Amino acid sequence: MLELKDFCFTIEKDGEPVNLVDRVNLKVPAGHFMAIVGPSGCGKTTLLNTIAGLNHMSEGSIYWDGRNLEEEGDLEPAELGYVPQFSIAYDELTVDESIEAVTRLRVKTRDLDDLDLRIDRVLEETGLTEIADRQVKVLSGGQKRRLGLAMELVTDPQLLLCDEVTSGLDPRSERDIVRRLHALSRRDGRIVLSVTHSLAHLELYDSILVLHEGRVAYHGVPEGLTHYFSVADTEEIYPRLAKQPSEKWRKSWLKHGPTYFDKIMRERQKLIDAGTLALPHCKLMQETQEASEDIELDETTELIENKPAKSKRSKRRKSKIAAAPEESDLIQEAPEPIETPGFFSQYATLLGRRWKIFFRDRAQVFLQIAILLCFPCLVALFGPQGNEALRIYPDTIEMTSQDAVRNLQAIGENRAKVGGAVSGIIMFQVVLLSLMGSNNAAREVASERKIFEKEKFGGVRPLAYLFSKITFLSCMILVQSVWMAIFVEQFWPYPEAAGSTGFFDHLNFLILVNAAMTAICLGISSLMKTSEQASLLSIYLVGFQLPLSGAVLALPELVGQITRPFISAYWAWAGSIESLDNRYQAAVKTVTETPLESSSTICLYVLGIQIAVGIIASYIGIKRHQWEH
Numbered sequence: 332m333l334e335l336k337d338f339c340f341t342i343e344k345d346g347e348p349v350n351l352v353d354r355v356n357l358k359v360p361a362g363h364f365m366a367i368v369g370p371s372g373c374g375k376t377t378l379l380n381t382i383a384g385l386n387h388m389s390e391g392s393i394y395w396d397g398r399n400l401e402e403e404g405d406l407e408p409a410e411l412g413y414v415p416q417f418s419i420a421y422d423e424l425t426v427d428e429s430i431e432a433v434t435r436l437r438v439k440t441r442d443l444d445d446l447d448l449r450i451d452r453v454l455e456e457t458g459l460t461e462i463a464d465r466q467v468k469v470l471s472g473g474q475k476r477r478l479g480l481a482m483e484l485v486t487d488p489q490l491l492l493c494d495e496v497t498s499g500l501d502p503r504s505e506r507d508i509v510r511r512l513h514a515l516s517r518r519d520g521r522i523v524l525s526v527t528h529s530l531a532h533l534e535l536y537d538s539i540l541v542l543h544e545g546r547v548a549y550h551g552v553p554e555g556l557t558h559y560f561s562v563a564d565t566e567e568i569y570p571r572l573a574k575q576p577s578e579k580w581r582k583s584w585l586k587h588g589p590t591y592f593d594k595i596m597r598e599r600q601k602l603i604d605a606g607t608l609a610l611p612h613c614k615l616m617q618e619t620q621e622a623s624e625d626i627e628l629d630e631t632t633e634l635i636e637n638k639p640a641k642s643k644r645s646k647r648r649k650s651k652i653a654a655a656p657e658e659s660d661l662i663q664e665a666p667e668p669i670e671t672p673g674f675f676s677q678y679a680t681l682l683g684r685r686w687k688i689f690f691r692d693r694a695q696v697f698l699q700i701a702i703l704l705c706f707p708c709l710v711a712l713f714g715p716q717g718n719e720a721l722r723i724y725p726d727t728i729e730m731t732s733q734d735a736v737r738n739l740q741a742i743g744e745n746r747a748k749v750g751g752a753v754s755g756i757i758m759f760q761v762v763l764l765s766l767m768g769s770n771n772a773a774r775e776v777a778s779e780r781k782i783f784e785k786e787k788f789g790g791v792r793p794l795a796y797l798f799s800k801i802t803f804l805s806c807m808i809l810v811q812s813v814w815m816a817i818f819v820e821q822f823w824p825y826p827e828a829a830g831s832t833g834f835f836d837h838l839n840f841l842i843l844v845n846a847a848m849t850a851i852c853l854g855i856s857s858l859m860k861t862s863e864q865a866s867l868l869s870i871y872l873v874g875f876q877l878p879l880s881g882a883v884l885a886l887p888e889l890v891g892q893i894t895r896p897f898i899s900a901y902w903a904w905a906g907s908i909e910s911l912d913n914r915y916q917a918a919v920k921t922v923t924e925t926p927l928e929s930s931s932t933i934c935l936y937v938l939g940i941q942i943a944v945g946i947i948a949s950y951i952g953i954k955r956h957q958w959e960h
């Protein structure tokens with residue numbers, strides 16, 4: 332039984348508290364299918380979200396099977412299914428793969444057979460078996476809704492909440508979904524609450540809850556609706572509601588509610604008697620216990636006297652079962668409790684799914700390959716300029732002779748040219764890798780935020796999600812940076828001192844700048860509400876790298892000091908220059924007025940800190956509740 336007592340959800344509006352859900356009192360027995368209807372904006376979704384725990388209840392209490400959820404802890408993720416209005420599947424996956432991924436993320440299965448059985452069962456329950464191999468992107472609206480439903484059924488939730496799962500569907504698909512929801516409420520004592528705009532097929536529900544401005548105006552059997560509102564047709568209910576204030580409707584309902592609830596329970600008993608509603612053992616016992624809370628034990632207890640009774644409570648439950656043998660035929664075994672898989676299992680599933688989605692998205696693969704091949708080519712074009720030999724001063728220079736002055740001038744020009752080319756090539760590599768980093772991560776979380784919020788709600792650990800992203804992006808970073816360094820090396824051998832590790836130090840900085848930009852953009856992607864915002868901010872960030880690095884034009888000293896800590900490109904550029912042969916370093920310093928960091932270790936640390944900041948920001952953003960309906 333789900334029970335709400337004086338249940339409220341309040342927000343602050345212009346400094347005043349406003350109850351979007353106002354003192355809702357409601358009892359929904361096990362094995363029940365209830366519609367939540369009401370005019371647009373009356374608080375249907377808000378009520379559903381507050382029951383689900385997505386909105387924090389402001390006042391009142393919520394009980395599940397007699398357990399006060401505020402005091403004794405929320406429902407486990409597996410006990411609750413929430414089917415939102417939006418699609419929670421990835422377009423690139425098939426129906427079967429989508430269900431498999433969500434099962435692996437939410438259910439600790441015994442073995443592969445157990446996994447397959449579970450997937451086959453939900454495919455069958457939602458009528459998706461025939462199209463299990465079809466990609467999500469080609470599904471119709473109704474099929475997508477059924478897939479959303481299937482993805483919630485993998486845990487066998489005892490409470491299934493559906494938010495407008497029939498909106499926008501043609502009448503046939505709508506009826507099909509309502510029928511399926513109805514059938515689902517007949518299994519394992521599951522409660523199904525469905526928010527709907529449609530007043531069609533109301534006869535398929537066990538009860539209808541009519542909300543008006545967040546308040547209950549009616550909760551009873553469908554047949555009682557028109558009578559209660561004194562209208563000829565259900566279509567007239569909303570205009571009728573508008574005729575008096577919602578508080579009046581609420582008060583009037585407080586008077587009539589108990590009678591209508593009795594009717595709900597009588598109808599339910601008929602279903603049980605007719606054998607169309609089966610309840611699991613534990614549910615039946617729970618309800619029996621609730622119903623007989625105030626009744627003293629009677630002589631029927633003797634019927635079970637020979638069995639060891641653990642408590643007075645359990646004696647009562649058993650007595651009821653023993654006294655009603657005709658019901659026991661309908662009793663089902665309680666489903667096994669579902670355990671959420673561990674961190675590594677979720678991580679592996681998320682990572683495997685990410686790679687699958689990546690390779691299925693041809694446009695994305697094409698773009699990545701094009702970037703991977705073209706960007707190093709662009710840098711290589713400047714190789715010949717950087718390859719020009721650095722002239723050295725002759726041992727003896729006669730400063731007084733005209734030739735010597737000319738020689739000195741030519742050497743100076745050569746140093747400026749080579750220094751400029753070397754500095755430019757390094758900065759070009761750094762900026763292009765920054766751009767790749769931003770392209771890697773800017774949309775990574777923001778574009779799938781809704782799906783992730785849903786999965787997080789279903790028990791997926793934010794840390795497992797973050798690590799799967801870090802692993803995926805690390806592979807991209809390594810491939811891009813190593814390929815950039817090796818490819819460019821063929822056209823412009825890195826001018827390192829003989830016997831030094833200059834090239835590898837440079838490679839390190841290329842990897843780090845890509846990683847820093849990827850991590851920061853991943854942070855942006857996790858913190859922003861939309862992928863458009865995240866992309867825009869990431870592009871600005873990359874756009875500012877070159878001008879603010881000081882590689883082209885020196886910044887005013889104060890501006891440089893303030894901005895430098897945030898400019899990854901500066902640290903990778905300065906660090907790479909530090910790993911050049913001394914003569915090339917000196918040549919670069921002749922063309923740049925920007926003070927270069929003289930310790931490559933500090934450059935490494937700063938980039939490391941930027942990566943850490945990006946990852947922490949990502950974790951905060953990923954963990955933060957960003958559910959929007």
Ligand SMILES: Nc1ncnc2c1ncn2[C@@H]1O[C@H](COP(=O)(O)OP(=O)(O)OP(=O)(O)O)[C@@H](O)[C@H]1O
Binds near residue numbers: 369370376
């Ligand atoms: N977190 C919130 N903060 C402020 N206002 C909110 C919040 N959640 C909902 N609302 C407002 O509460 C009202 C009820 O919204 P809700 O989405 O629950 O209505 P609904 O009955 O589901 O509407 P519809 O049928 O149009 O989907 C709306 O005016 C909405 O803007």
